[in-house]
Amino acid sequence: MNILVTNDDGINAPGLHILVKELAKLGNVYVSAPLYNKSGAGHSLTVSAPLRANKYDMPEAIAAWAVEGTPADCVKLGAEQLISASLDIIVSGINNGANLGTDVIYSGTVAGAMEGYFHGVPAIAVSVSNAKRHDNTNGNYQLAAEITREYADKLVNGGWPRTLLNINVPGNEPSDVKGVKLTSMGWRWYDIAYDHRVDPSGRDYYWIQGNPMDKAKDGNTDVEAVAEGYASVNPLDYDMTNYPLLEQLRAMDH
Numbered sequence: 701m702n703i704l705v706t707n708d709d710g711i712n713a714p715g716l717h718i719l720v721k722e723l724a725k726l727g728n729v730y731v732s733a734p735l736y737n738k739s740g741a742g743h744s745l746t747v748s749a750p751l752r753a754n755k756y757d758m759p760e761a762i763a764a765w766a767v768e769g770t771p772a773d774c775v776k777l778g779a780e781q782l783i784s785a786s787l788d789i790i791v792s793g794i795n796n797g798a799n800l801g802t803d804v805i806y807s808g809t810v811a812g813a814m815e816g817y818f819h820g821v822p823a824i825a826v827s828v829s830n831a832k833r834h835d836n837t838n839g840n841y842q843l844a845a846e847i848t849r850e851y852a853d854k855l856v857n858g859g860w861p862r863t864l865l866n867i868n869v870p871g872n873e874p875s876d877v878k879g880v881k882l883t884s885m886g887w888r889w890y891d892i893a894y895d896h897r898v899d900p901s902g903r904d905y906y907w908i909q910g911n912p913m914d915k916a917k918d919g920n921t922d923v924e925a926v927a928e929g930y931a932s933v934n935p936l937d938y939d940m941t942n943y944p945l946l947e948q949l950r951a952m953d954h
Contacts, residue, residue: 701726701727701728701788701789701852701856701857702727702728702730702783702785702786702787702788703723703726703727703728703729703730703787703788703789703790703791703852704729704730704731704732704775704778704779704783704787704789704790704791704816705719705720705723705729705730705731705732705733705761705790705791705792706731706732706733706734706771706774706775706778706790706791706792706812707719707733707734707771707792707793707794707795707808707809707812708734708737708738708739708740708741708770708771708792708795708807708808708809708811708812709737709738709739709795709796710733710734710735710736710737710738711731711733711734711735711756711764711766713737713796714841715793715794715795715796715828715839715841715844716731716733716793716794717758717760718794718841718842718845719791719793719794719826719841719844719845719848720758720760720761721760721845722842722845722846722848722849723791723845723848723849723852724760724761725849726849726852726853726856727788728762728785729760729761729762730761730762730763730764730778730782730783730785730787731756731758731761731763731764731765732753732764732765732767732774732775732777732778732782732783733764733765733766733767733771733774734766734767734768734769734770734771734773734774734808735754735766735767735768736768738769738770738771738808739795739797739808740806740807740808741770741771741772741808741811742805742806742807742808742811743772743811743814743815744770744772744811745769745770745772745773745776746768746769746770746773749768751767751768751769751773751777752767752768753765753766753767753768753777753782754766754767754768763782763783765777765778765782770808770811771792771808771809771811771812771815772808772811772812772814772815774812775790775792775812775815775816775819776815779816779819787816787819787821788821788822788856789816789821789822789823789824789852789855789856790812790813790815790816790817790819790821790822790823790824791813791816791823791824791825791826791848791852792809792810792811792812792813792816792823792824792825792826793809793824793825793826793827793844793848793867794826794827794828794839794841794844794845794848795807795809795825795826795827795828796827796828796839797827797828797829798827798828798829798868798926799825799827799866799868800829800868800886800888800912800914800922800923800926800932801885801886801887801888801914801921801922801923802885802887802888803888804825804866804885804936807825809825809826809827810825810866810936812825813825813864813866814864814936814938816864817862817863817864817938818938820862821862822852822855822856822860822862822863822864822865823863823864823865824848824851824852824855824864824865824866824867825864825865825866825867826844826845826847826848826867826868826869827844827867827868827869828840828841828844828868828869828870829868829869829870829926830870830871830872830876838872839872840869840870840871840872840873840874840876840877842874843869843871843873843874843877843931844867844869844931847867847869847880847931847933848867851865851867851933863935863936863937864935864936864937864938865933865934865935865936866885866922866932866933866934866935866936867931867932867933867934868922868926868931868932868934869931870926870929870930870931871929876929877929877930877931878928878929878930879930879931880930880931880932880933881920881925881930881931881932881933882933882934882935883920883921883922883924883925883932883933883934884918884920884921884922884934885921885922885934885936886914886921886922886923886924887914887921887923888912888914888923890910890911890912891910891911892908892909892910893908893909893910894906894907894908894909895907895908895909914927922934
């Protein structure tokens with residue numbers, strides 16, 4: 701099995717290295733990850749500057765590159781230029797912090813996996829939901845890596861249909877997790893506040909701050925599963941078309 705791994709926390713992030721080591725049990729792992737932290741980059745691409753890819757020493761990987769770009773850049777460059785092998789799956793993570801509900805729209809982690817899905821292979825985005833931003837001492841990284849390895853094997857060798865899975869694992873220890881649930885995407889928004897400050901030169905700047913506002917749906921969403929102590933596995937798709945509304949509009953468009 702040939703596996704491409706990326707992330708959005710940067711190539712030095714501990715979660716990436718834990719994931720690579722675990723996935724190496726399945727086959728050949730290649731890494732193309734951002735040189736710098738690109739959290740919240742979404743599915744952006746670098747079009748106004750050259751992409752530089754620097755070889756990176758990672759013993760568990762067949763080859764690794766630190767790319768001066770976004771997660772989507774890393775996957776496109778890795779799959780189309782850097783790696784000559786035919787890829788079987790693309791995995792993005794392990795992210796420091798949850799990617800639940802509508803977080804996936806902003807997430808560089810999910811975007812890296814989505815770019816892999818665009819390339820015609822199955823893909824997985826994986827995050828630990830208990831990790832605190834800029835603090836890698838919390839979070840169920842090893843368990844998240846093991847769950848990801850299990851589902852990567854199912855997607856490639858287990859007869860599962862090609863899809864993109866978004867995995868979120870709560871807790872700090874394996875015992876904190878009650879089990880794994882297959883879920884739908886929940887609803888998550890943020891109560892945003894802008895902390896207005898002035899720098900020494902008198903120029904205004906703002907820090908965005910906010911807390912998630914989760915809305916329960918049917919008891920089977922990723923947001924609810926993680927809140928209840930379960931690891932969530934949510935299949936995603938890039939097609940955001942509202943098909944019932946599309947048919948309604950077609951019927952009205954005379």
